[in-house]
Amino acid sequence: MNDLTSEDIPKINQLYLLKEFWSHFSENKGAVFGLTLIITFIFIALFAPVLAPYGPSQIFSDSLTLPPFWSEGGSSAYLLGTDDLGRDVLSRLIHGARVSLFVGVSIVLISTIIGTSLGLIAGYFGGKVDSVIMRFIDILMAYPSILLAIIVVSVIGPGMTNAIIAVAIVNIPSFTRLVRANVLEVKKRQFVMAAKTFGASPVRIMLKEILPNCMATLIVQTTLGLSEGILSTAALGFLGLGVQPPTPEWGIMLSDARPYIESSPWLVTLPGLCILAVVLGLNLFGDGLRDALDPKLKR
Amino acid sequence: MKRFLVERLLQLIPTLIGISLFSFFIIRMVPGDPVLLMLGERGADPKIYMEMKSSLGLDRPVFEQYYSYMENALTGDFGKSIVSKRPVTSEFFARFPATLELGICAVLFAIILGIPAGVIAATKRNTPIDYILMGTSLVGFSMPIFWWGLILIIIFSVGLGLTPVSGRLSVIYDVEAMTGFMLIDSLHPDVLNEEGLAPFISAIKHLLLPTIAMGTIPLAVVARMTRSSVLEVLRAPYIQTAKAKGQSYFKVIWVHAFRNALIPIVTVIGLLFGSIITGAILTETIFSWPGIGKWLVASIHARDYPVIQGGVLFIAIMIITINFIVDVIYTYVNPRIR
Numbered sequence: 001m002n003d004l005t006s007e008d009i010p011k012i013n014q015l016y017l018l019k020e021f022w023s024h025f026s027e028n029k030g031a032v033f034g035l036t037l038i039i040t041f042i043f044i045a046l047f048a049p050v051l052a053p054y055g056p057s058q059i060f061s062d063s064l065t066l067p068p069f070w071s072e073g074g075s076s077a078y079l080l081g082t083d084d085l086g087r088d089v090l091s092r093l094i095h096g097a098r099v100s101l102f103v104g105v106s107i108v109l110i111s112t113i114i115g116t117s118l119g120l121i122a123g124y125f126g127g128k129v130d131s132v133i134m135r136f137i138d139i140l141m142a143y144p145s146i147l148l149a150i151i152v153v154s155v156i157g158p159g160m161t162n163a164i165i166a167v168a169i170v171n172i173p174s175f176t177r178l179v180r181a182n183v184l185e186v187k188k189r190q191f192v193m194a195a196k197t198f199g200a201s202p203v204r205i206m207l208k209e210i211l212p213n214c215m216a217t218l219i220v221q222t223t224l225g226l227s228e229g230i231l232s233t234a235a236l237g238f239l240g241l242g243v244q245p246p247t248p249e250w251g252i253m254l255s256d257a258r259p260y261i262e263s264s265p266w267l268v269t270l271p272g273l274c275i276l277a278v279v280l281g282l283n284l285f286g287d288g289l290r291d292a293l294d295p296k297l298k299r
Numbered sequence: 300m301k302r303f304l305v306e307r308l309l310q311l312i313p314t315l316i317g318i319s320l321f322s323f324f325i326i327r328m329v330p331g332d333p334v335l336l337m338l339g340e341r342g343a344d345p346k347i348y349m350e351m352k353s354s355l356g357l358d359r360p361v362f363e364q365y366y367s368y369m370e371n372a373l374t375g376d377f378g379k380s381i382v383s384k385r386p387v388t389s390e391f392f393a394r395f396p397a398t399l400e401l402g403i404c405a406v407l408f409a410i411i412l413g414i415p416a417g418v419i420a421a422t423k424r425n426t427p428i429d430y431i432l433m434g435t436s437l438v439g440f441s442m443p444i445f446w447w448g449l450i451l452i453i454i455f456s457v458g459l460g461l462t463p464v465s466g467r468l469s470v471i472y473d474v475e476a477m478t479g480f481m482l483i484d485s486l487h488p489d490v491l492n493e494e495g496l497a498p499f500i501s502a503i504k505h506l507l508l509p510t511i512a513m514g515t516i517p518l519a520v521v522a523r524m525t526r527s528s529v530l531e532v533l534r535a536p537y538i539q540t541a542k543a544k545g546q547s548y549f550k551v552i553w554v555h556a557f558r559n560a561l562i563p564i565v566t567v568i569g570l571l572f573g574s575i576i577t578g579a580i581l582t583e584t585i586f587s588w589p590g591i592g593k594w595l596v597a598s599i600h601a602r603d604y605p606v607i608q609g610g611v612l613f614i615a616i617m618i619i620t621i622n623f624i625v626d627v628i629y630t631y632v633n634p635r636i637r
Binding site: 152 | 442
């Protein structure tokens with residue numbers, strides 16, 4: 001223990017905080033269940049090519065719309081059945097996880113970076129800058145989220161990248177408002193004053209002094225933003241305006257299956273269950289995070 | 300209070316101007332030429348093309364176009380739909396009651412089930428009842444409603460044959476649109492004399508699944524909000540006093556606690572009305588409900604510019620107005636935040 005230097009103290013501190021966080025977090029069984037769902041989802045997404053029995057677009061023309069193996073007429077070769085083109089549903093769902101994870105993370109990255117910067121600037125400088133940014137945010141918020149996404153997509157065209165851009169734009173306001181509210185509170189505190197007195201630049205104060213104090217709420221919002229992003233992209237896919245076929249995206253799989261809703265209900269049921277499971281996992285996890293990071297809010 | 304009102308109203312002006320600019324210019328950016336779209340093959344003739352273009356005012360500078368558009372808009376003229384050739388305003392108001400009827404039913408569904416669920420969960424805090432109620436509402440909150448609508452169809456329409464799949468009324472009945480609300484129109488004396496209650500029952504059956512699909516997320520929001528709001532109030536000293544005075548449990552909860560817990564709940568419900576349109580776009584598409592949401596999606600697919608522009612503007616103004624009213628009510632009932 002004698003080898004410890006003063007530089008090690010922050011590390012120990014962090015470890016201690018992490019432990020304390022985990023002890024709060026793990027009390028909430030729902031949150032742990034959510035975390036399990038998310039880890040499973042990420043694992044499946046990362047190892048999709050290894051886990052999926054077939055390729056996502058591989059067509060088995062001799063086995064069209066087979067039901068899952070447990071129903072009559074199902075085959076153990078295609079555990080969750082096949083779709084109307086004879087593609088293996090399980091393989092497509094597994095590859096769909098990959099698409100959803102990629103899309104969701106991209107959306108959250110874009111909207112967090114832009115939304116947080118705008119919130120920091122608006123909150124820190126205040127006055128006219130604040131007014132201009134917040135009126136812009138008000139305008140974005142006056143459009144129902146899915147409608148705004150649809151309009152943006154109809155301007156820039158459908159497709160995966162454009163759907164990501166559209167949903168990211170829609171998600172910006174929640175980050176901006178959250179960070180701004182946080183900044184307004186933090187910037188009056190003494191350590192910010194101290195940094196100003198030392199002549200630190202505004203950028204430095206925003207990034208080094210203020211931003212770390214917004215992290216707790218920001219992390220929670222990121223989780224919720226991820227679930228919203230995945231949900232909105234699936235909705236766009238469902239309306240035919242998002243990711244385009246033959247990409248195995250859960251929203252498209254759902255809308256493709258609509259004509260067969262009576263004859264092959266599993267084609268509709270399964271992709272939706274996947275969306276629900278991931279979104280539920282993220283929301284459970286987000287709730288747990290919020291309670292663990294901010295014990296004041298604990299019920 | 301007066302000062303607050305004026306300040307909030309003044310803040311609305313730049314937002315409204317911004318919305319009109321945004322709605323106007325973003326539609327201009329949609330690829331595709333509206334003149335060619337309207338003329339079809341005849342657009343190949345440059346003379347006809349130019350005539351059409353100038354008759355639409357599209358050959359003038361874009362800011363001039365915006366100016367005259369806004370001038371007309373302020374008198375209620377939002378142009379004509381390219382597809383139906385009818386004024387956008389009358390198209391909008393022909394469909395709006397359908398969306399409003401569905402929206403009101405969905406919010407009522409959310410309130411009637413959500414408030415009791417939230418209060419029960421709060422009073423039975425950390426018991427299995429609480430866990431089940433809150434677990435269910437988190438599932439509801441996470442629901443992809445475009446999927447949920449289809450699942451409801453699979454269960455109730457395909458499986459049990461209880462409810463119709465699309466539309467507002469069975470085609471065998473003929474109900475004249477007086478108010479545009481099917482539940483009211485189908486109870487008109489003329490209709491009752493001719494067909495009896497059958498059209499009304501048909502209207503209810505058509506409303507059932509869309510209401511559940513659209514109301515599920517609001518239901519979850521209301522239940523969660525009610526629970527945390529009631530929990531907050533239950534900790535207050537005056538509740539302890541009421542309990543200590545020996546008042547009945549029922550009275551403590553529903554009279555003392557619930558009334559004060561209502562403030563945040565009412566706010567959430569107000570904001571829900573604003574989010575109805577989001578639900579409407581997906582729900583109306585699934586159930587072929589002839590309202591604003593389905594109309595807008597169809598117009599976007601058809602590149603019907605005047606409709607998209609007008610419709611989007613209407614909706615944005617509506618949402619801003621609702622948020623403003625909620626804000627004012629909230630400040631009025633809760634003077635602390637002023």
